[in-house]
Amino acid sequence: MTNDKEPSTKYKQPRTKEMYNSIVLVKQVPDTTNISGQVMKEDGTVNRSKLPAIFNFEDKVALEFALQIKDKYGGKVTAITMGPPRASDVLRECLYMGADEAYLITDRKFAGADTLATSYVLSEAIKKIGNYDFVFAGRQAIDGDTAQVGPQTAEKLNIPQITYAEEILDVKNRTARIRRKIEGGYEILESKLPVLVTVIKDAAEPRPFSAKRVMAYKGAKSLLELEKMVEGNSLLYTDQLVHEYQSRSLFIPTLTTDDLNVDVERCGVKGSPTKVFSIESVVLAGGDHVRIENSRIGMNMLIDKLMEDHIFG
Amino acid sequence: MPNYFIDNSDLQFHFKNLEIKEIIALAEDNFEQAKEFNYAPISYEDAMENYRKVLEVVGDIAGNYISQRAADVDHDGASFSDGKVSYASGTQKNLQELSQADLMGMILPRKYDGLNFPFTIYMMAVEMVSRADASLMNIFGLQDIGDTIRKFGNEDQRMEFLPRISSGEHTGAMALTEPDAGSDLQAVKLTAYQNEQGKWFLRGVKRFITNGNAQVLLVLARSEAGTKDGRGLSMFVCYGDETVKVRRIENKLGIHGSPTCELQFNDTPAQLVGSRKFGLIKYVLDLMYRARMGVSAQALGISQAAYEEALKYAKERRQFGKAIYNIPVISNMLIDMRVMLESNRSLLYSTAKCVDEKEKIEDCIEKLKAEGKSFAEKNTRLKQVTKLANLLTPMTKFVLTEASNKITYDALQIHGGTGYMKEFRVERLARDARITNIYEGTSQMQVVAASGGVINDVLAEFYIEKEKKEYKGGLTKLANHLKEIRLLFLDCLKYVLDKKETSFQDVAAKDLVELYSYLHIGYLLLDEAEKESRKVFIANRYIVGAMANARKNVEAIKNELFSDLLHAEKILL
Numbered sequence: 001m002t003n004d005k006e007p008s009t010k011y012k013q014p015r016t017k018e019m020y021n022s023i024v025l026v027k028q029v030p031d032t033t034n035i036s037g038q039v040m041k042e043d044g045t046v047n048r049s050k051l052p053a054i055f056n057f058e059d060k061v062a063l064e065f066a067l068q069i070k071d072k073y074g075g076k077v078t079a080i081t082m083g084p085p086r087a088s089d090v091l092r093e094c095l096y097m098g099a100d101e102a103y104l105i106t107d108r109k110f111a112g113a114d115t116l117a118t119s120y121v122l123s124e125a126i127k128k129i130g131n132y133d134f135v136f137a138g139r140q141a142i143d144g145d146t147a148q149v150g151p152q153t154a155e156k157l158n159i160p161q162i163t164y165a166e167e168i169l170d171v172k173n174r175t176a177r178i179r180r181k182i183e184g185g186y187e188i189l190e191s192k193l194p195v196l197v198t199v200i201k202d203a204a205e206p207r208p209f210s211a212k213r214v215m216a217y218k219g220a221k222s223l224l225e226l227e228k229m230v231e232g233n234s235l236l237y238t239d240q241l242v243h244e245y246q247s248r249s250l251f252i253p254t255l256t257t258d259d260l261n262v263d264v265e266r267c268g269v270k271g272s273p274t275k276v277f278s279i280e281s282v283v284l285a286g287g288d289h290v291r292i293e294n295s296r297i298g299m300n301m302l303i304d305k306l307m308e309d310h311i312f313g
Numbered sequence: 314m315p316n317y318f319i320d321n322s323d324l325q326f327h328f329k330n331l332e333i334k335e336i337i338a339l340a341e342d343n344f345e346q347a348k349e350f351n352y353a354p355i356s357y358e359d360a361m362e363n364y365r366k367v368l369e370v371v372g373d374i375a376g377n378y379i380s381q382r383a384a385d386v387d388h389d390g391a392s393f394s395d396g397k398v399s400y401a402s403g404t405q406k407n408l409q410e411l412s413q414a415d416l417m418g419m420i421l422p423r424k425y426d427g428l429n430f431p432f433t434i435y436m437m438a439v440e441m442v443s444r445a446d447a448s449l450m451n452i453f454g455l456q457d458i459g460d461t462i463r464k465f466g467n468e469d470q471r472m473e474f475l476p477r478i479s480s481g482e483h484t485g486a487m488a489l490t491e492p493d494a495g496s497d498l499q500a501v502k503l504t505a506y507q508n509e510q511g512k513w514f515l516r517g518v519k520r521f522i523t524n525g526n527a528q529v530l531l532v533l534a535r536s537e538a539g540t541k542d543g544r545g546l547s548m549f550v551c552y553g554d555e556t557v558k559v560r561r562i563e564n565k566l567g568i569h570g571s572p573t574c575e576l577q578f579n580d581t582p583a584q585l586v587g588s589r590k591f592g593l594i595k596y597v598l599d600l601m602y603r604a605r606m607g608v609s610a611q612a613l614g615i616s617q618a619a620y621e622e623a624l625k626y627a628k629e630r631r632q633f634g635k636a637i638y639n640i641p642v643i644s645n646m647l648i649d650m651r652v653m654l655e656s657n658r659s660l661l662y663s664t665a666k667c668v669d670e671k672e673k674i675e676d677c678i679e680k681l682k683a684e685g686k687s688f689a690e691k692n693t694r695l696k697q698v699t700k701l702a703n704l705l706t707p708m709t710k711f712v713l714t715e716a717s718n719k720i721t722y723d724a725l726q727i728h729g730g731t732g733y734m735k736e737f738r739v740e741r742l743a744r745d746a747r748i749t750n751i752y753e754g755t756s757q758m759q760v761v762a763a764s765g766g767v768i769n770d771v772l773a774e775f776y777i778e779k780e781k782k783e784y785k786g787g788l789t790k791l792a793n794h795l796k797e798i799r800l801l802f803l804d805c806l807k808y809v810l811d812k813k814e815t816s817f818q819d820v821a822a823k824d825l826v827e828l829y830s831y832l833h834i835g836y837l838l839l840d841e842a843e844k845e846s847r848k849v850f851i852a853n854r855y856i857v858g859a860m861a862n863a864r865k866n867v868e869a870i871k872n873e874l875f876s877d878l879l880h881a882e883k884i885l886l
């Protein structure tokens with residue numbers, strides 16, 4: 001997809017000789033912040049189809065990182081997602097924010113994938129797209145909370161990874177200096193490119209959708225969406241539609257097992273050793289930690305506190 | 314995560330029932346621009362879809378970002394030091410986001426990087442931004458300065474100023490008011506003079522200039538030495554460069570995020586906009602339609618926010634063993650507020666469409682003129698809509714800004730003592746609303762401006778048409794009330810005109826304008842009630858209330874409440 005009809009702006013971003021291309025891993029997730037009664041199944045699991053689907057917030061921050069690299073150094077931003085056909089929604093949102101291209105990676109054979117199978121397919125998709133300096137991803141998705149897909153993808157691509165990134169300090173001579181959060185502080189790491197970076201939610205505020213891009217790309221469609229249009233209309237042919245949408249820069253390329261160099265045994269549920277054994281509802285009890293000075297005053301404070309809470313006396 | 318478009322069912326109702334096909338047709342010129350711009354619509358439906366999606370973007374930014382910063386913006390305010398004005402950090406962030414979202418040139422043509430949206434849609438955006446932070450409207454809502462340059466400036470000026478307004482790189486200000494020229498702009502003194510090469514310069518002082526620190530200033534100045542009235546004034550555009558000194562910014566009751574500046578122009582290089590001597594009598598008057606609509610939308614946004622706060626508080630606050638929401642006196646106040654809010658919205662968007670159509674026809678006529686084509690037919694329609702806009706614009710500003718004061722007042726009242734404290738949002742809203750019926754023409758000036766149309770009964774045909782209409786079931790009773798109000802109005806109008814006493818007529822004008830507004834709004838609500846059954850409640854309370862108010866207006870006029878004006882000196886000790 002080429003954007004020769006990019007919404008016009010008189011003030012182009014500065015372009016330096018060092019341009020960096022980014023691939024951003026994004027995911028559509030159920031909106032777990034608004035769980036109502038109907039959503040919970042009797043067995044305590046979540047009925048995903050009842051939840052509104054949203055753009056995983058940390059992935060939006062990852063896209064913002066990629067767009068900032070583009071604003072500063074130039075280059076191209078490509079968003080990819082693996083998911084069902086309706087995941088095209090988040091890809092359109094990537095285009096609204098400023099991504100140059102967006103790929104949907106979808107296939108029934110990819111369904112039911114755990115982090116191992118997911119990172120396998122994503123890494124093959126990244127290899128296929130190629131020509132990248134950064135791979136950005138959110139630290140984790142709010143539906144699984146594993147924080148494994150980013151690191152596993154880096155492993156499979158055999159590139160360095162920096163997790164929990166807070167800020168890209170600079171990129172010079174194909175080396176990035178990145179600040180990452182660690183317990184009680186931060187550390188600054190340097191890495192050769194290409195590098196995979198996972199970002200935390202406070203690292204940047206994702207930019208709003210651009211009105212011009214919303215209007216320009218609201219009609220962008222993936223192959224599956226075009227096929228659906230064809231199903232309902234005997235006058236339409238898929239190839240013709242794809243061509244038309246491509247010519248209008250509105251085609252979201254779709255990658256399936258046919259397009260990727262993947263071993264189907266390693267994809268989806270077949271390639272996923274993780275099995276959910278059982279689910280328990282665990283209520284985490286316990287409050288704040290209090291540090292007590294090792295001194296007479298500290299001891300007195302502790303005693304006062306325990307008496308106040310009626311544990312003592 | 315509130316989206317101020319998606320969460321506002323009444324705003325959506327108006328969006329769905331906009332019926333702006335003709336306005337879009339005029340603005341989009343057969344949808345030819347889709348060939349050149351990938352974000353231009355290809356059809357009417359596509360245009361509406363574009364507006365809806367972009368209003369959702371505005372609603373997201375307003376609800377999730379701008380509103381979250383509003384309390385800090387109010388607390389920090391714009392500041393002034395070393396001759397420089399700085400926005401509050403929240404305001405800076407707001408402007409950055411609105412610029413990133415391409416929302417700073419919504420009504421400017423695509424050629425100048427704008428969105429080419431109808432004015433009506435822009436008003437919806439202004440309402441949402443104002444609901445989030447009223448003070449931000451005074452920067453976001455100044456996009457129509459760009460529109461004035463587009464309409465009356467030359468192509469060089471358009472190319473020079475507009476793209477940077479669209480990108481958000483430049484903001485604008487209208488420098489009209491002076492220490493001795495507020496409501497009476499004819500008294501403007503700031504001098505514009507030419508050097509030997511014919512270049513213009515500005516010298517003098519402007520006061521109370523909203524966003525006077527802007528990069529682009531539209532200045533009303535006396536270009537004709539020796540003149541004393543409005544015919545000696547011209548419009549200029551200049552940069553807020555080092556020759557424009559901000560002398561101070563005002564310390565205000567509300568809208569703290571918006572800097573109000575005193576400006577001193579020290580031989581500032583400027584460009585004449587349009588023709589000499591037309592500054593006040595044509596360009597400012599034209600600018601005022603949009604500026605007054607902008608303030609009306611701002612007032613409505615504040616009203617919406619205040620209503621939401623009051624409703625939420627009434628549901629949470631428990632007294633006498635129940636939520637105060639369930640106390641009839643309180644729920645009755647809330648219903649009054651809600652009815653006022655919704656009737657205000659009906660008036661705003663009906664007037665916005667009228668102003669929109671007027672502007673689009675004017676543009677169309679300019680185009681036809683340039684092509685040497687006949688424009689007689691368009692001109693007839695232009696005369697009609699101009700007459701309506703001349704009445705409805707000031708009437709809208711009068712009604713909505715007064716209502717905003719009433720709604721914020723009642724919202725604070727519902728909060729009780731808590732509402733008087735800074736911890737709650739409602740006291741800010743009450744302070745912010747207070748300016749809306751003052752600036753861009755006080756309510757008293759709006760009454761004067763609207764009274765011409767009222768005295769000439771310019772909506773007569775519209776009302777007669779409505780009176781012939783058969784309304785569904787229960788609405789007939791309400792339609793009959795409106796017929797009765799119209800008779801009362803005509804009777805009062807005759808009484809006032811026969812009186813032949815200007816001071817009485819001046820004061821009675823407010824009652825007449827109010828009577829006229831009940832009719833116009835009443836019919837708008839009746840039509841809405843036919844579209845959606847819930848709106849019957851709104852129409853009912855509004856019209857029954859209007860009947861009661863109308864009788865009060867009538868009593869004041871017929872009993873000559875104001876006859877004691879002649880004895881003012883004896884009364885006013």
